Amino acid sequence: MELKGNQVLLQSEELDRYILETSIYPREPKILKELRDATASHPLAFFGTLPSTGQFLTMLLNLIKAKKTIEVGVFTGYSLLLTALTIPEDGKVIAVDKNRASFEIGLPIIQKSGVGHKIDFVESEALPLLDQLLEKEENEGSFDFAFVDADKGNYWNYHERLMKLVKVGGVIVYDNTLWGGTVAMPENLVLEQKRKVRLETIEFNKKMAADTRVELCHAPIGDGITICRRLC
Numbered sequence: 055m056e057l058k059g060n061q062v063l064l065q066s067e068e069l070d071r072y073i074l075e076t077s078i079y080p081r082e083p084k085i086l087k088e089l090r091d092a093t094a095s096h097p098l099a100f101f102g103t104l105p106s107t108g109q110f111l112t113m114l115l116n117l118i119k120a121k122k123t124i125e126v127g128v129f130t131g132y133s134l135l136l137t138a139l140t141i142p143e144d145g146k147v148i149a150v151d152k153n154r155a156s157f158e159i160g161l162p163i164i165q166k167s168g169v170g171h172k173i174d175f176v177e178s179e180a181l182p183l184l185d186q187l188l189e190k191e192e193n194e195g196s197f198d199f200a201f202v203d204a205d206k207g208n209y210w211n212y213h214e215r216l217m218k219l220v221k222v223g224g225v226i227v228y229d230n231t232l233w234g235g236t237v238a239m240p241e242n243l244v245l246e247q248k249r250k251v252r253l254e255t256i257e258f259n260k261k262m263a264a265d266t267r268v269e270l271c272h273a274p275i276g277d278g279i280t281i282c283r284r285l286c
């Protein structure tokens with residue numbers, strides 16, 4: 055069956071709600087909830103990183119003690135704000151999005167949070183920005199962490215660049231890599247508007263699975279996330 059709405063990959067929406075209400079919403083920082091609420095009336099509100107994914111990203115950032123990070127795909131800033139809240143006072147997140155207007159919806163909340171100074175937002179297509187970062191030798195292997203949540207057809211292009219920017223032992227997370235569960239469905243059961251990204255995601259997942267440069271974990275959190283750790 056096609057997955058819709060909040061893209062629940064679990065056995066039931068009730069189980070998804072159970073996890074949210076038991077373990078996620080009560081621990082979600084108030085300022086992130088505020089940003090989520092400010093995004094709720096946006097016609098593309100479903101773009102926002104899911105709180106389940108956000109909670110996992112926060113734990114991962116803490117576990118690896120991430121200090122210098124990159125984010126590709128900001129929208130109104132949910133994952134960006136959680137990153138800035140989690141990295142240390144002298145940490146930095148370089149965030150790129152081709153659309154500044156959506157970032158500006160979250161900006162007043164980010165400014166109020168007191169962690170805005172850790173954020174360098176760049177309005178740009180992501181590929182040229184990553185290429186620009188790579189032009190400076192000092193950026194190579196200098197990032198602890200990257201989160202990618204933008205155009206799915208470019209994920210492999212982002213991966214090739216991020217593999218040079220992230221240090222050996224650093225972590226890259228890709229969002230939406232189960233694409234509402236459609237990656238495992240026959241095409242004829244998938245809504246027409248989801249088919250292109252489904253094929254792009256299947257192709258990306260195949261390439262990632264074969265990439266021996268990384269340790270890999272493909273986890274059914276949120277809309278599916280792929281976590282990879284650079285090995286060499």
Ligand SMILES: C[S@@+](CC[C@H](N)C(=O)[O-])C[C@H]1O[C@@H](n2cnc3c(N)ncnc32)[C@H](O)[C@@H]1O
Binds near residue numbers: 126
């Ligand atoms: C799903 S949203 C990101 C959600 C965000 N992580 C959050 O927590 O709310 C995807 C974003 O990627 C941006 N985007 C899509 N293609 C892009 C590209 N080629 N370069 C830069 N940004 C892009 C869109 O403008 C959009 O804001």
Ligand SMILES: O=c1cc(-c2ccc(O)cc2)oc2c(O)c(O)ccc12
Binds near residue numbers: 103205
């Ligand atoms: O419904 C979407 C669509 C996208 C998307 C598709 C194609 C692009 O070039 C950029 C973005 O991304 C989404 C996403 O990241 C998400 O978490 C939920 C829904 C969608």
